[in-house]
Amino acid sequence: MKLSVVIPVMNEEENIEPLFKALREALEGYDYELIFVDDGSTDQTVQKIKELADERTKLLVLSRNFGQSLAMAAGIDAATGDVIATIDGDLQNDPRDIPVMLQKMQQEGWDVVAGVRAKRQDGLVLRKIPSKIANWIIRKSTGVYLKDYGCTLKLFKKDVAKNLGLYGELHRFIPVLAKLYGAKMTEMDVRHHPRLHGQSKYGIGRTFKVISDLMLMLFFQKYGTKPMHLFGTLGFGMLFIGVLIDLYLFVLKLFGHDIGGRPLLILGVMLTLAGIQLITTGFLAEIMMRTYYESQNKKPYVVREVYEGK
Numbered sequence: 001m002k003l004s005v006v007i008p009v010m011n012e013e014e015n016i017e018p019l020f021k022a023l024r025e026a027l028e029g030y031d032y033e034l035i036f037v038d039d040g041s042t043d044q045t046v047q048k049i050k051e052l053a054d055e056r057t058k059l060l061v062l063s064r065n066f067g068q069s070l071a072m073a074a075g076i077d078a079a080t081g082d083v084i085a086t087i088d089g090d091l092q093n094d095p096r097d098i099p100v101m102l103q104k105m106q107q108e109g110w111d112v113v114a115g116v117r118a119k120r121q122d123g124l125v126l127r128k129i130p131s132k133i134a135n136w137i138i139r140k141s142t143g144v145y146l147k148d149y150g151c152t153l154k155l156f157k158k159d160v161a162k163n164l165g166l167y168g169e170l171h172r173f174i175p176v177l178a179k180l181y182g183a184k185m186t187e188m189d190v191r192h193h194p195r196l197h198g199q200s201k202y203g204i205g206r207t208f209k210v211i212s213d214l215m216l217m218l219f220f221q222k223y224g225t226k227p228m229h230l231f232g233t234l235g236f237g238m239l240f241i242g243v244l245i246d247l248y249l250f251v252l253k254l255f256g257h258d259i260g261g262r263p264l265l266i267l268g269v270m271l272t273l274a275g276i277q278l279i280t281t282g283f284l285a286e287i288m289m290r291t292y293y294e295s296q297n298k299k300p301y302v303v304r305e306v307y308e309g310k
Helices: 013-026 045-052 068-078 097-108 124-142 158-162 170-181 204-223 227-254 263-295
Strands: 003-009 032-038 057-061 083-086 112-117 154-157 185-190
Touching: 003 013, 003 068, 003 097, 013 045, 032 045, 032 068, 045 057, 057 068, 068 083, 068 158, 068 170, 083 097, 083 158, 097 112, 097 154, 097 185, 112 170, 124 170, 124 204, 154 158, 170 185, 170 204, 204 227, 227 263
Parallel strands: 003 032, 003 083, 032 057, 112 185
Antiparallel strands: 083 154, 112 154
16 A cells, blocks of 8 residues: 655755655655655755655645645645645644554544644644634534644545645644544644744735635535525525515505605515525526536435445
């Protein structure tokens, strides 16, 4: 079984040499490849990787900074292993955990093994507390109950990793994407070290991105293949209330009441128009969804196994 280790990096020149050493020591005896993805570094990161690369190393240099999700997606696309591991390039994840996670995956038959930073070595106010709050919100809203969504160290079977569909900043929602695919997941405690070199790329400013991505994940999870159920339900509800208000005002008008200055008239018209727009949006979303699948010969389902009786 070949193992591919995907490592997105950006301005990590001081961490490259010790990272190579740690990976090679941890994976000695395994058939593996290291896939470094440089996400727009402006220091000597690329040169350092080229100096230390061997026949097991592959380097992808992106044309600019695309973000961690797309860097990770590029590495996964280039991976050839039966199992794909993702790990940060800042040495806070420990490569020695990869063989243990691989053993757990093989022995217990999991599709995804996610790391949990048991003794997280980060700042309390700016990193740990916001992370705990975000993890709680994601768990409660998506129904995917993992302790640590922010740990990059994860192992995937090849078919799961290749079908995650990473876009934008969705790497923090990989467990949700894997669940949508139908993967069997578990988690285990892993080591976490303080950052010794370079600057962290994470901060409190990412909070609003997490919230917006969470809304997108909830839409994918519940209505990704049936958008009309969302837009149609809201649209017909608003249209029904708007029509009732308009009929009520129409009856009042027939009995000689003045309705021109009533705020209720404006509300009724707005609800009617908004309902029609939402229903129309639902139709368009359904057409786009069908175009997405049919134009690429994709299927909105995954067949895990085909068994033929003898």
